[in-house]
Amino acid sequence: MNRMALTLVLLTALCFCSAMMVLYSKYLSTRAYMQVSQSQKIIDALDVQWSQLQIEESTFSEHGRVERAARDRLDMTYPALDGTVMIVR
Structure with missing residues (x-):
């Protein structure tokens, strides 16, 4: 019975850790979406x-x-006609 209780406690702890990681992952995802x-x-x-x-x-x-x-x-102003010079080749 002692071994069974230890296995049950271990599985419960693993299940709890898994649930906490899912929550943390969801939190990080939400935070990243808010930043985007x-x-x-x-x-x-x-x-x-x-x-x-x-x-x-x-x-x-x-x-x-x-x-x-x-x-x-x-x-x-625009230059007057007497102020302009035409250059012819």
């Missing part, structure tokens, strides 16, 4: 920001806007 979800949210936010920056860049690099900025801020 958080990283995906960050990636989505950065993608939206990148799209907005591309739109902003295309708006600010528009030819008319550059011409207006050169004329208004830098007082640049």
Whole structure:
């Protein structure tokens, strides 16, 4: 009977350890999934920001806007006809 009780205790301990490892594995899996979800949210936010920056860049690099900025801020103008020189080969 002593040997049977020892085997029963050993099997119970192994079953308990197995159950604890299943719980720990589930915990690690859940934590990893949360990290992946958080990283995906960050990636989505950065993608939206990148799209907005591309739109902003295309708006600010528009030819008319550059011409207006050169004329208004830098007082640049097109040269008059007498200020231009034509080079002929």
